[in-house]
Amino acid sequence: MTAHARIAWAVAGLTTLAGILDTVFTAAHRSLLSEATWADHGWPLAPLAAIGCALMGALIVTRHPRQPIGWLLCVAGLLAVTLAADAYSVWVLDGDGPGSPYWAHVSAWAAPLLGWPAFTALILVFLIAPDGRLPSSRWRWAAWVAVAGLCVHTLGTLTVRPGEFVVGGDLGNRAVSGPLLTLGVGLVAVGLIGSAVSIGWRLRNATDDARRQLLWIASSAAFLAFGVVVILVVPRLQGVEGTWLAGLPLRLALISVPLCVAVAVLRHRLLQIDLIVNRALVLALATGLVAVGYVLAVVVAGFEVGASSGFWPSLLATALVALAFQPLRRRVVMVADRLAFGAAAVPYEALADFSRRIGDSSDPSDLLPAVAEAAASAVGASRVVVRLQIDSGPDQVVVFPPAAESTTSGVELPVVDRGERLGSITVEMPAGHPLRRWQHRLLADLANQAVMAFHNARLTAELSGQVARLDRRTRELADSRRRLISAADAERSRVERAIAQQVVVHLAPLPDRLRRLSDSTQITPLAESLTSAIEALREITRGVFPAQLVRSGLPMALVSLLARTGSAERLVIHDSVAERRFDAQLEAAAYFCVAEVADPLGVHLEVRDDELRLRLTGQEVGSLSVDQMRDRVEAAAGSLSVVRDDGRAVIDVRLPVS
Structure with missing residues (x-):
């Protein structure tokens, strides 16, 4: 303490x-x-x-x-x-x-x-x-x-x-x-x-x-x-x-x-002290009016007519006061509500405040919470649930106060525009404080004013749903493109293996056999032609899908590719890439980007900031298959950009290593 x-x-x-x-x-x-x-x-x-x-x-x-x-x-x-x-x-x-x-x-x-x-x-x-x-x-x-x-x-x-x-x-x-x-x-x-x-x-x-x-x-x-x-x-x-x-x-x-x-x-x-005060004020005002009316009826009227006081005059005065008080009852309740509940008892103030809040709100996501808070403050509700019906998705529900739990059954007011139900406003009042007639009218007016807010909130929700669906379809298309490229690479690899295992294996021994059969001038050209055909077939299989890329990795496959075109000295491989293996899809994307350039003027390969960076220098852009390169690169979650430098095309490829 x-x-x-x-x-x-x-x-x-x-x-x-x-x-x-x-x-x-x-x-x-x-x-x-x-x-x-x-x-x-x-x-x-x-x-x-x-x-x-x-x-x-x-x-x-x-x-x-x-x-x-x-x-x-x-x-x-x-x-x-x-x-x-x-x-x-x-x-x-x-x-x-x-x-x-x-x-x-x-x-x-x-x-x-x-x-x-x-x-x-x-x-x-x-x-x-x-x-x-x-x-x-x-x-x-x-x-x-x-x-x-x-x-x-x-x-x-x-x-x-x-x-x-x-x-x-x-x-x-x-x-x-x-x-x-x-x-x-x-x-x-x-x-x-x-x-x-x-x-x-x-x-x-x-x-x-x-x-x-x-x-x-x-x-x-x-x-x-x-x-x-x-x-x-x-x-x-x-x-x-x-x-x-x-x-x-x-x-x-x-x-x-x-x-x-x-x-x-x-x-x-x-x-709920406001409820206690409200009931006390109603009782006090009613008692005061009845007392004043009774005094006027018994004392003043009795004095004027000279009647003596007694039971029957008092009973008659009580009946007259009760009849006279009935038209004033609503006024008494309104005065007590105003004193106990403040601005919440004045419908026009509540509606005007709600209109100002809707006009000042620039974020569509604040519209439904503003409707719920306005309904709760207007009638002193303990809990308000606002539901917006969405045709193309789940309904949106807002509760005010956010942590309030349902304790009583609420009164539901539909929000309708030209016969179309947009949603509803459910109001739960404190125990012992039911909704009065003027509060029903106030909530009905508020529901009418909330029509535009419901329309805007529904439009925002539907647009958000459309954006989400488009985003989902975009991801599905990207996945589909990756699957197509992967399937094409798999098909190339299968064709390469089939040629190597089923065709080349039978053709490779034929030149030696032909030379052993005879040295005539007719056989020698035939053997040379067959040897050339076998080499060309091997070159074709390497272009379909290089087996060396799978066995030895990207650096060795690029060295072999450029060596066949006499451009091996133009390849620069950084130490961060040498003797390193990457994802198969990533290696295939980088390899075929180089393969698309028939005679590259320069190839630079390195890893920086968790990205495999490939820089290609070639001829004019029109002579390159940039679209095929971009498809492969984007399928591997990478990016490709092309710039012109001294009349040459410089292609910058970035592929995420992770």
Whole structure:
């Protein structure tokens, strides 16, 4: 545990101890179940709220040591120390508790010195929530006003003698402390109002997760404001000061503050707070309208006609209010949706935002994700599946959010253009949040706007499919060409072997036999002609497919080839090639490239950068079979280029050794 976490948990322990002491001091003075204990002192809800602030603050500091909200909640937890000091002072002064009355006054005097900083800390929490920063530099005034009010109030408390301070005593009539305390309370109230306005401003401009976080905090702030109003208004209506029922909402609101802030900062994704707020707003608005309508129907109308109150007039008023409220129900739901869900509840804003995104998107692959995200943000869906139907291939499916898993059955909206189904949009809503009628209309309009995006995405997919098919056919043609050349080389090799094994073997002994038969002038020319025919036949077999290329390799085969044409001195073989064997297809390609040049002026062979490089210098390009060379070279995954140099053709062949 870090030093920051140890300090925060120490404050939480001190707060818990103060809460226990507060319970002990209060129980020693009066019954814990008395109305005075609940109304005046706020036990047990006020100590629980302070302990909750300290615990939640320590939890936030443990997870995020530099988060100021955690430290402010720890300071707010010191309210428990204030309550314990108040309880001890009242016990000693009013209940004859142990201790000196002087120190009881000092204890009461020290209580607000801790209580007001705790309350100011809550104001600062509302100002910087949920990310620990002010909305902008323009809101610094609210923080400075609240801190200035705390300083002025603390100064006013310090001007009072500790021995004369009494819990709940009126200090406003003192010449010095009264104005300071009043001014301090006013400044802190202004800071509280500024914090409430800042939350509303943030909530208006927030989206997605930030909006959910702010909804938690704004809910606690609204509940706190409601508690303050109740505790001020109800006693005046009842004519009784300090009832426990009037203080109950405020005490519960204090407990909700640390819980809501901690959930917003730590685990804001766990619960659908926007749905809870929406239902609460609908209930509150409906209750308020019914109450106003009932008052108007019963009180005003009854006063005008002079009718006495009773069961039947009240029943009639209730029926009239129910009938009058029905036309307003849709308006109430729309207002609640707007407050809870923000821009997602306004169809035209959602559609306009979607149109802007589609217009700004230059990549066709972003169209379907944009449709899915727009549908999810428009209706607050937990998962959206967009399917694009492709006639010539598999359908394209996009899910938003990408990692979301299906938990409920969705509502499918087809995307149709002129009777042709292009795809569909399937929307899955959170549990307890079904699609409303206006949301159906919004999704239908969005599906209509998405027609062009679906067309573009389908065209892109079909073009990509065509490119893939052309690429596949190109590879198949290249493989087919390699197979044809390999088959031709195999056929040449077979013919060469057949001639050598079945023809030359019978013709080779005939010249010697003819010479032995007779030395006549008629036999000698015949033997010479037969010898020439045998040599020519051997040359033909070497041209069909050289057996030496298979036996000895490319360098020896080229030496033999050029030696027959008297061009052996023009062959340059680098050391990287000498006595090295290569792939059979590669050797055949290089050999026949040289063989296609009848009388090469220069042949250079080397291996460089994992490539077998062959440089041929010959006559003009028109006299060379460049196309046949290129077919062989490309079939071996190589490249061939031809340039002219001083009226000669220079052929550069590169074949990958690997």
